[in-house]
Amino acid sequence: MSGVVVVGGGFAGVWSAAGAVRLARETGRELTVTLISPGDDLVIRPRLYQSEPERMRVSLDRILGPVGVRRVAATVTGIDTTGQTVTAADRQGNSAEIRYDRLILATGSELVRPELPGAELLFDVDTLPAATELDTHLNRLPDLPPEGRFTAVVVGAGFTGLEIATELADRLGTIAAAHGEEARVVLVERADSIGPELGPGPQQEIADALTALGVEHRLGTSVTAVQPDLVVLSDGTRLRTRTAIWTAGVRAGGLTAAIPGTRDRLGRLAVDADLAVTGVPAVYAAGDTAAAAAEPGHQVMQCCQHALQLGKFAGHNAAADLLGLPPVPFTATPYVTCLDLGSHGAVFTNGWDRRVVATGSVAKDRKRKVNELWIYPPTDDPDELLRQADYRFSVRQITEPRTS
Numbered sequence: 001m002s003g004v005v006v007v008g009g010g011f012a013g014v015w016s017a018a019g020a021v022r023l024a025r026e027t028g029r030e031l032t033v034t035l036i037s038p039g040d041d042l043v044i045r046p047r048l049y050q051s052e053p054e055r056m057r058v059s060l061d062r063i064l065g066p067v068g069v070r071r072v073a074a075t076v077t078g079i080d081t082t083g084q085t086v087t088a089a090d091r092q093g094n095s096a097e098i099r100y101d102r103l104i105l106a107t108g109s110e111l112v113r114p115e116l117p118g119a120e121l122l123f124d125v126d127t128l129p130a131a132t133e134l135d136t137h138l139n140r141l142p143d144l145p146p147e148g149r150f151t152a153v154v155v156g157a158g159f160t161g162l163e164i165a166t167e168l169a170d171r172l173g174t175i176a177a178a179h180g181e182e183a184r185v186v187l188v189e190r191a192d193s194i195g196p197e198l199g200p201g202p203q204q205e206i207a208d209a210l211t212a213l214g215v216e217h218r219l220g221t222s223v224t225a226v227q228p229d230l231v232v233l234s235d236g237t238r239l240r241t242r243t244a245i246w247t248a249g250v251r252a253g254g255l256t257a258a259i260p261g262t263r264d265r266l267g268r269l270a271v272d273a274d275l276a277v278t279g280v281p282a283v284y285a286a287g288d289t290a291a292a293a294a295e296p297g298h299q300v301m302q303c304c305q306h307a308l309q310l311g312k313f314a315g316h317n318a319a320a321d322l323l324g325l326p327p328v329p330f331t332a333t334p335y336v337t338c339l340d341l342g343s344h345g346a347v348f349t350n351g352w353d354r355r356v357v358a359t360g361s362v363a364k365d366r367k368r369k370v371n372e373l374w375i376y377p378p379t380d381d382p383d384e385l386l387r388q389a390d391y392r393f394s395v396r397q398i399t400e401p402r403t404s
Contacts, residue, residue, distance in 0.1 A: 002032065003033060003322070004322060007086065008253075009038075010287060011308050011311060011375070012106035013287070015308055018067060019316045019319070019389045020316070021319075024319055033069045035060070035072070036088055038091075042060055042063060044057060048125040048127075048130075049163045049340075051171055053128060054132050058376065066380060066385070067385055074088035075088060076255060077095070079258040084100050085098065105255060105256065105285045110250060110252075110253055111247075111249070114223070114246065116223065121226045137242075150176035151186070151239065151240060151242075152185050153186045153188060153231045153243065154187050155245065155248055156247035157189035157219075158195060159197075161187060161248070162187075163339065167340065169342050169343070172185065186217070187216065188223060188233065191219065192219050202354055221233050252266055252289045253289060259277055260279075261277045261283075270291050273330060275292060286315075293330075294306065295352070309330075312393070334351065344360075345360035347363050348362075348366050
């Protein structure tokens with residue numbers, strides 16, 4: 001079966017599929033849209049630093065089934081851009097070829113794991129299974145020997161590292177307090193500042209949050225070895241802990257290597273203004289696999305905000321290309337960040353220089369809306385899904401009444 005084939009069941013993949021269907025419905029044309037993903041759910045990845053991560057998912061069939069997207073539960077093992085086929089293996093290990101007229105690669109990003117002694121002992125919150133493993137481990141800490149059991153070491157003081165560290169200050173603290181002990185969270189960053197990629201804008205608010213929550217930080221330092229009850233730092237410090245969490249760095253999913261295109265340092269594919277992969281006919285990239293221009297002088301970030309937008313444009317343009325309609329150049333909405341800082345609140349910024357526009361409870365309320373409402377696609381509601389799949393749609397319209 002040909003048509004538009006989307007590889008990846010994350011935010012970019014879901015909105016690519018919905019965007020393609022929306023254009024076909026709008027123009028009264030017939031179009032087959034297939035989504036290939038190994039899992040049955042859209043994982044709400046931006047929430048995996050929170051407790052009970054197994055709740056952070058939505059059935060793909062409830063999102064895309066009502067608009068007629070064909071879902072294939074399989075892992076893509078190869079892409080032939082000359083023959084325009086995708087090879088995928090299902091859960092029983094059976095392999096099949098799926099032909100495409102237009103392909104959208106939306107396989108997201110993956111954590112860059114370190115090469116150091118004991119690296120296999122590091123936890124992370126990059127995937128649902130990994131976050132669930134950490135959550136289970138934290139709840140079992142009271143059963144472990146006392147030394148270091150309520151100490152957590154978080155490696156990497158970027159966006160993810162800061163969110164998990166500030167969340168743990170309370171989450172681990174509650175567990176420890178129930179056993180008459182105190183929690184200790186240590187943030188390790190090899191750069192000389194906290195959140196170096198976030199710039200100076202939110203630095204003071206972040207520093208205030210870490211101080212208020214009692215999160216220690218070791219700057220200009222890296223982890224050199226991990227043992228079951230110990231982390232060794234590059235300055236020789238030995239921290240007793242049962243919980244070491246790695247958050248340092250991500251790259252585009254490995255399937256980008258199957259596309260004979262140019263890639264950037266993050267493994268993302270170079271795309272043109274329409275999100276077509278440069279020099280590779282009939283292939284588009286969306287989300288964390290696309291090195292797309294966001295605004296003059298800036299490329300998109302590997303973040304949820306841009307993944308949603310890229311998916312809608314990629315789906316629209318892949319379908320338009322196939323249906324003989326003009327494409328729409330990708331246009332990013334103004335860049336914003338909303339960083340969760342645990343019980344201290346949050347910090348919300350505007351622009352690439354990350355100007356702080358809200359902090360504390362005001363920013364926390366915005367963060368909750370982002371995490372718990374705005375990034376969730378509609379379920380069992382084809383009309384609302386296709387309304388939101390329009391590339392011109394803004395999150396502000398989610399709570400607005402429908403006009404048709």
